[in-house]
Amino acid sequence: MTYESAIEEPYNLHSFYMPSLATICFSTLSLSLCNELSTPKHHHRHHYPNYLQKVWLRYNSYRARIEMEKPGSLTASEVVIDDPKSLDKKKSAIRNAGPAKLQVIADFDATLTRYWINGSRGNSNHGLLQQENPEYDVKRQELFDYYHPLEFSPTIPIEEKTKLMEEWWEKTHGLLIEGGVTYDAIKKSVANANIAFREGVVELFEFLEEKGVPVLIFSAGLADIIEEVLRQKLHRSFKNVKIVSNRMVFDDEGRLVSFKGKTIHVLNKNEHALNMAEPVHDQLGDIDGPTEDNAAVKKRTNVLLLGDHIGDLRMSDGLNYENRISVGFLNDNIDKSLDSYRKAFDVVYLNDASMWGVVELASQLCSSGDD
Numbered sequence: 001m002t003y004e005s006a007i008e009e010p011y012n013l014h015s016f017y018m019p020s021l022a023t024i025c026f027s028t029l030s031l032s033l034c035n036e037l038s039t040p041k042h043h044h045r046h047h048y049p050n051y052l053q054k055v056w057l058r059y060n061s062y063r064a065r066i067e068m069e070k071p072g073s074l075t076a077s078e079v080v081i082d083d084p085k086s087l088d089k090k091k092s093a094i095r096n097a098g099p100a101k102l103q104v105i106a107d108f109d110a111t112l113t114r115y116w117i118n119g120s121r122g123n124s125n126h127g128l129l130q131q132e133n134p135e136y137d138v139k140r141q142e143l144f145d146y147y148h149p150l151e152f153s154p155t156i157p158i159e160e161k162t163k164l165m166e167e168w169w170e171k172t173h174g175l176l177i178e179g180g181v182t183y184d185a186i187k188k189s190v191a192n193a194n195i196a197f198r199e200g201v202v203e204l205f206e207f208l209e210e211k212g213v214p215v216l217i218f219s220a221g222l223a224d225i226i227e228e229v230l231r232q233k234l235h236r237s238f239k240n241v242k243i244v245s246n247r248m249v250f251d252d253e254g255r256l257v258s259f260k261g262k263t264i265h266v267l268n269k270n271e272h273a274l275n276m277a278e279p280v281h282d283q284l285g286d287i288d289g290p291t292e293d294n295a296a297v298k299k300r301t302n303v304l305l306l307g308d309h310i311g312d313l314r315m316s317d318g319l320n321y322e323n324r325i326s327v328g329f330l331n332d333n334i335d336k337s338l339d340s341y342r343k344a345f346d347v348v349y350l351n352d353a354s355m356w357g358v359v360e361l362a363s364q365l366c367s368s369g370d371d
């Protein structure tokens with residue numbers, strides 16, 4: 001069965017795992033459509049205008065297609081909003097406070113980058129690195145195979161798991177130094193990597209730069225690689241975008257010799273990220289002029305948070321925020337996880353969606369008009 005024949009099949013709008021008609025719309029449409037969808041007059045299918053029916057048809061065939069086709073070929077993108085009223089309230093509060101009060105905190109892997117690329121899983125920033133001595137790539141993969149299941153084990157207590165994650169990161173960093181990494185190898189690895197930003201990321205950064213809104217990218221990966229990915233894939237730098245991640249130290253010949261500061265791993269990137277970000281905040285003076293210091297940035301008490309794991313919500317823990325809108329990209333295990341994601345995040349994007357919905361959201365948050 002093809003996509004075309006799938007959409008002609010009889011459909012039932014309530015037959016899926018979706019919470020309710022009122023809370024769903026599509027990222028290809030305006031977020032404000034969600035409000036439209038949630039009004040009673042739209043509760044019957046025959047009231048939908050033609051284009052919405054088409055969208056519903058596309059959505060309805062989504063599950064069939066996910067089983068039929070390679071994931072990378074999926075094109076429909078959906079957004080689930082559990083509580084549109086609460087989201088609207090937060091949007092108004094943030095808009096009224098203005099862009100000077102706003103900051104964006106984003107996870108990197110599978111949040112800013114795509115989960116699927118041409119039908120296969122995209123690389124993580126850590127995973128793409130190819131060392132001088134390829135035996136060390138194998139050794140790091142072996143560590144991954146051992147520790148990654150432990151990361152997701154539901155039976156290991158958090159203290160023990162934290163120790164295991166520290167162990168994993170430190171061993172990995174050790175192998176990077178031992179097996180050799182040069183800055184040139186990073187450039188080559190990024191050029192060869194299966195990694196791509198979601199569509200709309202560059203426009204999001206450009207828009208936020210224009211509005212003077214800082215973007216902090218938190219990652220348990222490697223800052224130097226993330227910066228190189230930004231350079232190679234976005235072809236420009238953004239003065240408002242700062243990376244909070246593990247940073248390498250190179251010698252005069254461009255060889256990795258050590259790492260700076262405390263290791264940021266998957267379980268502490270959140271709790272420590274903002275403190276680690278303090279010196280980063282200090283560098284943000286070029287956004288609002290040289291007078292914006294750390295304390296001034298901390299006055300940015302409205303947050304737009306982007307993540308792909310529920311744990312990413314903790315990226316704003318170090319901040320005493322007034323309003324936070326959280327956007328979650330649910331990339332995998334949709335059946336199992338949608339319920340917890342839609343409760344945890346204000347907005348959930350399914351199906352490896354583009355960033356266009358977030359671009360629109362950001363422009364609504366920064367608009368000074370009366371919309």
Ligand SMILES: [Mg+2]
Pocket residue numbers: 107108109110111307308309
């Ligand atoms: Mg991620």
